[in-house]
Amino acid sequence: MTTDISAGSGARRGRPRGTSARELELIALRLFTEQGFDETTVDQIAAAARVSRRTFFRYYVSKSDVLWNEFDNEVESIRRLLAEMPDELPVMEAVRRAVVAANHYRAEDVPELRMRMNLLNSVPELFARAAIHYDAWERAVCDFVARRSGQPADSLYPLAVGRAVLASCRAGYDRWAACADADLPVYLDAALRALAAGFSDDVIVAEPEPGSDGHLAGTRARRSGRDRRSPTAVETRG
Amino acid sequence: MTTDISAGSGARRGRPRGTSARELELIALRLFTEQGFDETTVDQIAAAARVSRRTFFRYYVSKSDVLWNEFDNEVESIRRLLAEMPDELPVMEAVRRAVVAANHYRAEDVPELRMRMNLLNSVPELFARAAIHYDAWERAVCDFVARRSGQPADSLYPLAVGRAVLASCRAGYDRWAACADADLPVYLDAALRALAAGFSDDVIVAEPEPGSDGHLAGTRARRSGRDRRSPTAVETRG
DNA sequence: GATATATTCGACACGCTGTGACGAATATCG
DNA sequence: CGATATTCGTCACAGCGTGTCGAATATATC
Numbered sequence: 001m002t003t004d005i006s007a008g009s010g011a012r013r014g015r016p017r018g019t020s021a022r023e024l025e026l027i028a029l030r031l032f033t034e035q036g037f038d039e040t041t042v043d044q045i046a047a048a049a050r051v052s053r054r055t056f057f058r059y060y061v062s063k064s065d066v067l068w069n070e071f072d073n074e075v076e077s078i079r080r081l082l083a084e085m086p087d088e089l090p091v092m093e094a095v096r097r098a099v100v101a102a103n104h105y106r107a108e109d110v111p112e113l114r115m116r117m118n119l120l121n122s123v124p125e126l127f128a129r130a131a132i133h134y135d136a137w138e139r140a141v142c143d144f145v146a147r148r149s150g151q152p153a154d155s156l157y158p159l160a161v162g163r164a165v166l167a168s169c170r171a172g173y174d175r176w177a178a179c180a181d182a183d184l185p186v187y188l189d190a191a192l193r194a195l196a197a198g199f200s201d202d203v204i205v206a207e208p209e210p211g212s213d214g215h216l217a218g219t220r221a222r223r224s225g226r227d228r229r230s231p232t233a234v235e236t237r238g
Numbered sequence: 239m240t241t242d243i244s245a246g247s248g249a250r251r252g253r254p255r256g257t258s259a260r261e262l263e264l265i266a267l268r269l270f271t272e273q274g275f276d277e278t279t280v281d282q283i284a285a286a287a288r289v290s291r292r293t294f295f296r297y298y299v300s301k302s303d304v305l306w307n308e309f310d311n312e313v314e315s316i317r318r319l320l321a322e323m324p325d326e327l328p329v330m331e332a333v334r335r336a337v338v339a340a341n342h343y344r345a346e347d348v349p350e351l352r353m354r355m356n357l358l359n360s361v362p363e364l365f366a367r368a369a370i371h372y373d374a375w376e377r378a379v380c381d382f383v384a385r386r387s388g389q390p391a392d393s394l395y396p397l398a399v400g401r402a403v404l405a406s407c408r409a410g411y412d413r414w415a416a417c418a419d420a421d422l423p424v425y426l427d428a429a430l431r432a433l434a435a436g437f438s439d440d441v442i443v444a445e446p447e448p449g450s451d452g453h454l455a456g457t458r459a460r461r462s463g464r465d466r467r468s469p470t471a472v473e474t475r476g
Numbered sequence: 477g478a479t480a481t482a483t484t485c486g487a488c489a490c491g492c493t494g495t496g497a498c499g500a501a502t503a504t505c506g
Numbered sequence: 507c508g509a510t511a512t513t514c515g516t517c518a519c520a521g522c523g524t525g526t527c528g529a530a531t532a533t534a535t536c
Contacts, residue, residue: 201328
């Protein structure tokens, strides 16, 4: 999206930047959480970063896009992981492994992620704008499926798979953010396994939450699901 | 959403309405198509309906919501159809039947639907705002799955199913809108059957598109790796 | 028919978003 | 030092969305 300036030989030519997309994202996240999205103006974000309002819009095209800096960068990670999957693997198996592998966050990043997700699910404007960023993510999966199935990327099945995979992952994300007592990959793995099983009745009825024996290695079973109905879950965006 | 005024005994009390949500939707659809979304101001829509700009915002909370009058009304239709499904049916089978049954449009409504979908996929702001309206649709499916599986509606599987079902349907919608040579239900049925089959490899590789017309998937099979996306498909919303 | 009540509309003001234009500021390269 | 490249700040502006308040126009009641 933005021009890459990090790498390269030495310093660039002109005036040095007064801030960064990442810094603006962090400031915005803090202000949105403290005083709400609608109550936070772009001027406030810019002032906190000691730049002008106009400069903010040079880093992000809109106020609603400011929380997506990290996410956009990870789409490339998904593409790379998918490309590295062996051809022998079934498509959905490869997709699940790639997605799960791409979502191992460090523990210290979890609080930020949860704040961000709570905002995305509670502020309609952010919730809506998310669709644009999800689109690139969907395309990464869609392109992979198209290549593996020999179909054009705009045909029915690749399109459906790309979107359905993201849909399932978002369910996993939301559940994880609501009661983050287990690792995110566990939720994603469960959601994508259910998808690959076609959400058949015998799969749906069982609660897979990490209390049961996780299919995933490294996750110890704990906490029998009495964490139901957290109010922070997907709710109230009418 | 809006207060129901259609039914009831006789006329209401106060000043009669100068327009309707439906009329504004049609005017907006025409203007958006003729001169573009960004180039159309709310004042123009309001003027074409012979009302003030303020009145427009009493019918729709935002310019981006003006195309969703019909869709929002159909969510109730989905809920009703799902509630009428016999309990013996597998969940995904019931969902597929209900969704397909709810999408039999009359032939004379097809041009409007196609114009609307082309706008939704080409205008970023409309594409984003769609998520808010899809949310109610997803919840209808989610609530049904939750009831049938005995799980709370905010747990992982109902959430994943609701979103994945919509995701598949959107793929069907888009393909249908791109080359509407077959009926919409055919595409939805194919997409939802593929979803219920877990997008397994043997299902994905076969092109199910009906009629197999020229500009559809291009051909019957193969069409190897390098697959560019059709320009009419979901595109350019950066 | 006159008055009360309910509902919608129009007009106005206002803050905020997002963009275009243009010169100033600050770095490197020759 | 001058030329060049890049970013920043300021200003102006159109458009969106909201709050407010009185006017318009229907029905209900006397």
